[in-house]
Amino acid sequence: MRSLFISCxxxxxxxxxxxxxxxxxxxxxxxxxVRSVHQLTPELAAEMAGFDVVVxxxxxxxxxxxxxxxxxxxxxxxxxxxVTEPAEIVALARALFGFTGEALMCRIxxxxxxxDDDLSEVGIESAQMAADELRKSI
Amino acid sequence: MIQPxxxxxxxxxxxxxxxxxxxxxxxxxxxxxxxxxxxxxEGRPFAEMPGLMSRVCGICPVSHILASSKAGDMxxxxxxxxxxxxxxxxxxxxxxxxxxxxxxxxxxxxxxxxGMDAPPAKRNIFGLLxxxxxxxxRGIRLRQFxxxxxxxxxxxxxxxxxxxxxxxxxxxxxxxxxxxxxxxxEAMGSVTMALDRLKPLLDGFREEIACMGNxxxxxxxxxxxxxxxxxYDGVIKIIDGAGNVVTESLDPARYYTYLGEASEDSSFVKxxxxxxxxxxxxxxxxxxxxxxxxxxxxGTERADRELREFKQRGDGAVCEAFHYHLARLIExxxxxxxxxxxxxxxxxxxxxxxxxxxxxxxEGIGSCEAPRGTxxxxxxxxxxxxxxxxxxxxxxxxNSQAMNLSVGQTARHFFKGVALGARPDEGILNRVEAAIxxxxxxxxxxxxxxxxxxxxxxxxxxxGTVLGQMAR
Numbered sequence: 001m002r003s004l005f006i007s008c009x010x011x012x013x014x015x016x017x018x019x020x021x022x023x024x025x026x027x028x029x030x031x032x033x034v035r036s037v038h039q040l041t042p043e044l045a046a047e048m049a050g051f052d053v054v055v056x057x058x059x060x061x062x063x064x065x066x067x068x069x070x071x072x073x074x075x076x077x078x079x080x081x082x083v084t085e086p087a088e089i090v091a092l093a094r095a096l097f098g099f100t101g102e103a104l105m106c107r108i109x110x111x112x113x114x115x116d117d118d119l120s121e122v123g124i125e126s127a128q129m130a131a132d133e134l135r136k137s138i
Numbered sequence: 139m140i141q142p143x144x145x146x147x148x149x150x151x152x153x154x155x156x157x158x159x160x161x162x163x164x165x166x167x168x169x170x171x172x173x174x175x176x177x178x179x180e181g182r183p184f185a186e187m188p189g190l191m192s193r194v195c196g197i198c199p200v201s202h203i204l205a206s207s208k209a210g211d212m213x214x215x216x217x218x219x220x221x222x223x224x225x226x227x228x229x230x231x232x233x234x235x236x237x238x239x240x241x242x243x244x245x246x247x248x249x250x251x252x253g254m255d256a257p258p259a260k261r262n263i264f265g266l267l268x269x270x271x272x273x274x275x276r277g278i279r280l281r282q283f284x285x286x287x288x289x290x291x292x293x294x295x296x297x298x299x300x301x302x303x304x305x306x307x308x309x310x311x312x313x314x315x316x317x318x319x320x321x322x323x324e325a326m327g328s329v330t331m332a333l334d335r336l337k338p339l340l341d342g343f344r345e346e347i348a349c350m351g352n353x354x355x356x357x358x359x360x361x362x363x364x365x366x367x368x369x370y371d372g373v374i375k376i377i378d379g380a381g382n383v384v385t386e387s388l389d390p391a392r393y394y395t396y397l398g399e400a401s402e403d404s405s406f407v408k409x410x411x412x413x414x415x416x417x418x419x420x421x422x423x424x425x426x427x428x429x430x431x432x433x434x435x436x437g438t439e440r441a442d443r444e445l446r447e448f449k450q451r452g453d454g455a456v457c458e459a460f461h462y463h464l465a466r467l468i469e470x471x472x473x474x475x476x477x478x479x480x481x482x483x484x485x486x487x488x489x490x491x492x493x494x495x496x497x498x499x500x501e502g503i504g505s506c507e508a509p510r511g512t513x514x515x516x517x518x519x520x521x522x523x524x525x526x527x528x529x530x531x532x533x534x535x536x537n538s539q540a541m542n543l544s545v546g547q548t549a550r551h552f553f554k555g556v557a558l559g560a561r562p563d564e565g566i567l568n569r570v571e572a573a574i575x576x577x578x579x580x581x582x583x584x585x586x587x588x589x590x591x592x593x594x595x596x597x598x599x600x601x602g603t604v605l606g607q608m609a610r
Contacts, residue, residue, distance in 0.1 A: 012193075038296035039196050042244060043282035074264070095267050096275045 003138055004051040005034045006044060008058045015110035015123035019057040022108060025131035040084040045092035048099040053138060056086040056103075057130070059110035059123075066130035068137060071103040104138075106130060152570060153404075153596050154549045156605065162553050165546035167538075167574055169407040176528045184213055184502070184519050185303055187528075191515065192297045194530070195580055197240065199297045200233035200288060201508030204370070205515040208504025210303025212391065213519060215498035221488040222305035227370045228480050229291050229300050230506060231473040234369060235325075236284025236295075237509035238426070238466040238473075241578040242332065243277025246463055249572050250339055254346065255565035273335065276328040280470070283321045287477065290314045305492035315481050322478045326440075329471045333444065336464060343460060349551035350573040351459025351544030354379020356412055356422035358536070359429040360390065360507050367433040367441070367472060369507040375432045376412060376422065381454020384412070390505035393514050393531065408535040421539035424511025425577065426465035431455045438479070441472035459544050459576040466578075497523045508533050510578055534579040541577055548573040561606050 005026065011017030023034045035047065040056075048054050056071065074087035086105055093099035108130050112120035119127065151168040179190050188206040192199040204226055211218055218226075248261045251270050259265075266274045285295035291310070292298020299307055340347065361375045362368040365386075374388035374396075388396055400409040400417040411420035422428075431452070436442045448468060451461060480486055497519065505514045511533030518527040552566045596604055 038294065041281075041285065041295070042240070042278050043285055046278055046282050091264065092274075092278065095264075096271060096278065 001031060001052045001138075002050065003032050004048060004054045005032065005134070006040075006054065006056050007034070007036045008038070008040055008056065010038060012115060012117055014112040014114045014116040014118065015120050015126075016059050016113050017117075018059045018108045018110050018119055018123045018127050019106075021119060021123070021127040022057050022106070022130045022134070025127060026135060040086065040089060042084055042089065042092060045089045045099075046097050048089070048093035048101075049097040051099070051101050053102045053104065054090070054093075054099070055106055055134065055138060056089075057106040057108065057134075058086075060107035061110055061113070063107045063109040066106065066108055066126055066133050068104050068106045068133060071105050106134060151596070152545055152574075153598060154545075154553070154570070155598050158599075162546065162550040165542065165549045165570075166404050167541045167545050168405045169579075176530055179525050179528050182525050184210055184497075184517055184523050184525055187515075187517065187525065188302050189297075189299070191530075194532075196296050197580055198233055198237050198508050198510070200229050200292075200300065201506060201513050202515070203298070203301050204230055204506045205504040205508075205513045207301040207303055208371075208506065209502040209515045209517045210504070211493075212502035212504065213497060213499050213517065213523070214303050214493070214495040216304055216493035216495045218305045218493050219488065219490040220485040221310070222301075222491045222493075223370075224480060224483055224486040225291060225306045225310055225491070226301055228310075228477060228486070229288055229298070230369050231476045231480075232284045232287035232291075234284075234507075234509050235470050235473040235477075236281045236288070237578075238470045239277055239281035239284060241509075241575075242463060242466050242470075243274060243281070245578070246572075246575055247273070247277070249568070249575070250336065250343075250463065253342075254568050254572060258564055258568070261568070273331070276324075276331060280325055280328045283325045284473075286321070287318055290317065304494060307491075309489065309491055310486050312487070315487075318477065319481050322474065322481075325474045326471075326478075329467060329474055330440075333464075333467050333471065336467060340460075340464070345551075346569060346572070347458045347460040350548045350569060351540065351576055352457055353543060353547065354455075354457050355540055355543075356384060356415075356420070357428035357431040357455060358412070358422045358424050358512060359432045360505070360512055361386070361433055362437070363387075365434040367429060367436045367445070367469075371506070374512070377432050377455055379455050379457050381431070381452070390512075390514065391503040393503065393505065394516070394529075397531070399531070402538075405538065407538050408531070409538045410531060410536045411539075418539055421543075422536065423459075423540045424533050424536045425462060425509075426469050427456060427459065427462045428511065429507065430465045430468060436468075436472050438472050438475035440475055441468055444468045444471060459540070459573065462576040462578070497521075510534055510580060511536055532580075534577070537577045537579065541574055541579065544573040544576070545570055 007019035007023045009017040009019045020036045071087050071090050074091040090103040109126040111122045154165045155163045157163045188203045191202040191206040194202045288298050289295040292300030358376045360368050360372045362372045375386040376384040398411050398413045411417040436445045501518050503516045514531035516529040548570050552569050
């Protein structure tokens with residue numbers, strides 16, 4: 001099963017970059033590709049074709065524990081926004097680039113968003129838990 | 139002193155002021171967030187500035203890195219090696235390409251292809267899927283190309299480490315060249331396709347072209363020393379709405395002698411102006427429309443052909459903000475041509491990529507053309523090279539007054555016939571937004587975010603009573 005993991009976040013804002021740590025903790029595997037980005041951009045849709053499963057990994061200030069869930073349908077937002085969401089990328093990948101796989105969202109508990117390139121204790125613990133969970137389930 | 143002065147991210151508001159007769163008297167586009175990049179860099183070593191300033195924007199970090207690097211070059215007192223200059227030019231073309239692709243295909247194409255009155259639920263890129271899937275696919279791939287070039291040169295597409303004071307960080311390789319060249323035919327085909335789609339559509343937008351930011355103004359942009367289209371280094375030229383040259387051959391490093399900066403209580407954005415005409419009369423426009431208006435030629439075959447045709451749309455200068463869209467496409471065409479040219483330039487591959495020097499000056503200024511217009515970074519440092527002060531003049535800010543006037547003109551025209559206190563229909567409000575969208579202001583692009591940028595439109599009576607409000 002070919003899988004693509006896309007981590008998103010700012011490593012200079014403490015736990016905002018926790019998703020990148022999760023991908024570092026995942027062991028390398030022949031059928032697994034990883035992509036670390038600062039922010040989600042529409043062209044990621046073009047990279048998803050051919051994968052059986054794509055997992056977006058991101059920090060979440062509201063989560064209590066790492067959670068992996070299917071990405072639902074995208075609801076259009078403001079036409080002025082420059083924000084791109086995972087559901088939008090998945091929808092574009094399905095409609096334009098032939099992506100037929102499963103799309104998942106992995107939310108990592110994050111509490112500290114100060115200017116710092118280290119993770120908080122919550123971030124470190126969450127990253128390990130999320131990596132363990134992803135290794136087992138995907 | 140302008141206080142507070144900052145770049146902005148995320149939140150905007152439009153106020154439309156009505157007179158006693160219910161007619162639009164004035165309108166304002168408010169940028170309501172404070173960020174303060176000038177302040178937070180104080181005390182940092184100047185060599186850190188390109189990395190720090192990159193964080194101003196997630197869409198055009200390269201522009202900030204380049205302006206910052208050039209300010210650093212001036213602090214060092216060096217001329218960078220040819221390979222470094224070529225590499226900086228390469229990433230700047232890629233930056234222009236990817237940012238314009240986002241603006242055109244994602245943000246404005248729904249209006250252009252589906253119409254200003256299309257249902258809001260359809261007026262987005264998903265609305266384009268039904269009948270314009272290939273158009274959208276090509277747009278995404280075009281931006282992917284620009285981002286990929288930046289990633290190849292700088293290690294990552296957002297906030298790349300591609301340049302610093304004195305030069306660039308890594309040599310350009312033939313493997314990078316080969317990958318970039320493999321994209322060129324598709325990129326060229328996609329920009330050509332977009333131009334072929336847009337131009338016939340313009341006939342259907344005559345009212346919008348005439349009434350959404352159509353007024354004479356000054357236009358300011360960098361040009362080459364020969365007067366051609368230039369994004370990286372050159373001189374500043376200003377023309378008026380009739381196409382007359384107001385001034386040319388201005389040194390970007392002396393911008394403060396001819397550009398002033400005003401502030402308004404209604405917005406955190408600056409209101410720069412051309413000093414000889416004062417404020418607010420000396421407002422000017424920057425960005426693709428301004429660049430094509432001030433440049434005498436593009437310097438590449440296809441873009442020159444399009445530029446000649448573009449100039450026929452105006453009498454001296456093209457004053458309709460709506461034509462920012464067309465100008466953006468022509469600049470994308472030019473960028474693809476220039477990227478291809480650079481791939482066969484031996485200087486790009488030379489070994490020397492960095493000029494080494496200690497601090498030689500206490501004040502440095504760098505400028506370049508960002509996707510949205512001319513960008514200036516101005517730094518002051520102490521004897522140890524630590525920043526004591528910074529001033530940033532960002533493209534979106536330089537279009538502030540023009541955006542206000544465009545919103546006002548659009549509202550004045552399209553609000554006619556709307557009863558006092560009544561809610562204007564969705565298509566009218568969309569036209570007010572679309573007037574802003576012509577300028578592609580960069581409000582919500584600095585950092586990773588997970589949410590939406592709200593836009594609130596209010597219409598107010600003379601006494602300030604809010605007669606109505608609509609939020610997205």
